[in-house]
């Protein structure tokens with residue numbers, strides 16, 4: 001098992017990565033988190049069917065309750081948030097209680113936001129079950145969506161630890177593997193040209209990946225994420241680089257109706273768009289056609305669907321959290337591994353969307 005240490009201004013915590021990682025959780029709770037009164041597991045129904053029994057059998061000596069929520073983006077709604085809050089109150093969680101988020105990024109984001117706001121903040125642990133969650137479980141961004149925009153209601157609240165048991169990943173459908181790998185590729189593009197080159201070299205299919213490769217890719221992704229978060233926990237500056245591909249990506253997700261396209265599928269298209277803008281505005285030297293061919297081989301879409309209205313996308317991008325005074329800011333690349341934030345005018349965005 002590997003451990004990556006995440007160090008932020010509000011908290012330091014470990015990310016345990018490897019097969020069987022959840023079997024270390026009980027010991028961690030007993031030795032590193034004294035005084036826990038009771039624990040609530042927040043889990044989506046699909047993950048519960050697959051893994052809840054197995055997960056619960058790894059825990060003993062605690063008063064446990066289980067709160068099941070819908071799977072996918074349906075979990076990140078105000079109604080579900082309210083239901084979970086009501087559940088925790090009924091279960092009498094207090095300020096010494098613990099929340100365990102068992103699931104993908106949607107569950108981590110929801111449960112983390114619940115933990116951040118229940119009685120003004122209680123402790124939680126991330127137990128990610130998707131590839132994508134190598135990103136979402138680390139760094140403390142927690143949120144639910146608003147119909148007007150992704151993650152519009154949220155907080156920064158770091159977990160006490162992350163237990164990333166790679167055995168969970170075996171049951172992931174291909175679509176979800178693809179979604180997760182978009183963020184792995186993002187981590188390479190924004191920060192580590194050698195890692196990106198290594199991914200290009202090794203990743204020809206998402207179905208025949210060796211466990212060793214998968215583990216190494218996820219660990220490197222987590223390390224890169226940790227580097228940004230440790231310098232800039234609350235996104236005053238360079239943390240925004242982790243948003244590469246998300247300006248358009250989030251607009252696509254919201255415009256298509258949350259869950260229509262997965263987060264990673266939308267981010268992949270958003271990254272291609274940001275690469276075109278990077279060529280236009282920063283003279284990025286990079287073969288985008290070749291990149292698109294690679295993504296196509298891996299099964300990604302490489303442009304927005306024909307029926308999506310460009311003006312609607314622009315309006316959504318104006319509500320992105322990086323937009324200031326209705327001016328849209330994109331994360332662009334000067335070169336691979338070297339991101340910058342740049343304002344892009346409405347005219348430039350619409351022109352590039354028309355060409356896209």
Ligand SMILES: NC(=O)c1ccc[n+]([C@@H]2O[C@H](COP(=O)([O-])OP(=O)(O)OC[C@H]3O[C@@H](n4cnc5c(N)ncnc54)[C@H](O)[C@@H]3O)[C@@H](O)[C@H]2O)c1
Pocket residue numbers: 044046047050071072073076103104105106107109129130131132133135136137138139140141142150151168169170171172173176179180183262263
């Ligand atoms: N907080 C952050 O820093 C951050 C970073 C990236 C993404 N996100 C958020 O994460 C969410 C996407 O995360 P996700 O892709 O993990 O989504 P998810 O939690 O919706 O999981 C995707 C689907 O896979 C299923 N699933 C989960 N684990 C499984 C398993 N082991 N086997 C089979 N099926 C499984 C779920 O039930 C769901 O249907 C988005 O809401 C995105 O905004 C947050």
Ligand SMILES: O=C(O)C(=O)C[C@@H](O)[C@H](O)[C@H](O)COP(=O)(O)O
Pocket residue numbers: 135139141150151183235239240242243246321
């Ligand atoms: O951790 C971050 O910072 C990121 O931007 C990581 C993204 O992959 C993630 O999707 C995040 O939730 C987006 O944040 P938002 O602030 O744009 O909602």
Ligand SMILES: [Zn+2]
Pocket residue numbers: 135183246263267
């Ligand atoms: Zn993301």
